[in-house]
Amino acid sequence: MSVKTIIMQNFSKSFQLIFSRSLITSAIRTAVKSNKKKNQHTIVIVPPTHNDYNDVLKFMKKEYIPNEPTCKSLGITSCSILMDRILLNLSQGYSLIAKCKNTGNIMGVAINEKTSPWDADLVDKIAHSVQCPNLRKVLRFYAFLERAPNIFDKYKVHEVFEIANLGVAENSQNLGIATRLVKESKNIAASKGFSILRVDATSFYTARICEKLNMESILEIPYDSYLDADRQPVFKVPKPHTGVKVYIMKLGAKK
Template sequence: MASLFRKLPIPNLRNFIKRNIKTACQKKKTKNYLIVRPTVDDYDQILCLMRRAYYPEEPTCSSLAFKPTVVFDDITIQSLSEGYSLIAKCKYNGDILGACINETCHCWDPDIKDSLACKVSDVKSRQLLHFYAHIQRAPDLWRKYGVQKIFEICYLFVRKDQRGKGIAYDLTEKSRVLAADCGFSLVRIDATSNNTAKLCEKMKLKLVEEIPYCTYVGADQRPIFRPPDPHKSVKIYVDDEPQKNALLLKK
């Protein structure tokens, strides 16, 4: 290496170093994944990843030590079948690194969740379904915004060894663009964790409702969920100008 440097004139050496530093920086920023819509063949891998990367860490599920049941798998597959979800796939081996499971939300959906909760035998599944119906109903966004159908970002999760690379951010941003392209006038995210709330704040989404976990109590008047700090509440965010914001994101 020393002999090579001696043969290079100083100006050329400087250009050589600058060029290689620039190349190294570009390589560092290169993403190893693509954001795509999942196919039916991806469903099993998504469910497996969700069991490892979502349920054990999501505050309401972890607070109950909830183990996903067939009912929740069916709910997830039903959401996936709507065709609005996105996944991050590794460019090199096709592994799913993260997912953003999206669905449409109507004003009667909370009642459907409550009805389903009354039919399931698993107590923890029943508690979660009733709670999800409660927070879905609470802000009454259909009436406030005069819409019949809302694009809802329901479940967002990334493989543990792939976190910190911007995958969750990209999945959420692409989901907002997809909502705009599909003609939705309102996008909703229920941030049940502090991490998701930070992501929503970073995206400058509008906070429309906050439900502290301590206020949601059972028949014994005790809170059903006691997640650890800093997960103190569910924060409900919206993007009420998805078409306008999608144009900004595409630039």
């Protein structure tokens, strides 16, 4: 057998192997896309009812708060003050949940609220009253963050629609749930007459969704720039989360 024949045979075998791997990779990608599309049809985005509130709180305790970068940085897993804040926002009637049609399980949440110019002062008062030092730090940061963009004066509005908490269950990631929640929240905001939709993206992944939806970034606060009284960073957050970005979307009529 000639050297040329051996080379051609080896090339043929290599090509067949590469081609087979390519077919397998393509089949896997097609299956993933098909499964994702199928899962999207089994997920419904709905306003939570009073019967859902306990499940929403359980979701926030298990899936959201322990993984939210600022809370995770300071070891905050849950507390009554944060739960009360979530319940208060739920009672406003603007929030949404993503539910599985088959099981009824909550797969994602958008805790939405109407914010006013004096809300930051109220959060500061709550922070002053709490005993837990780390919770106090988080609440003070939230109050600072609420004021920092000066949205009410800048855009001449009295109320803003804010997606205060956006979260998806760990086992339901990469199904487009968070994006759907933001889109539906935008529709609610517009239908209720709000002119500004706001998202404070404390997570890299939330910021990525806001960018994808062409929201406008109006402020960025790197985590290592927010310092305590000793000039030390309050938050030590691992990558890819490097800071908070405040996004807005202009919707129309002023409120």
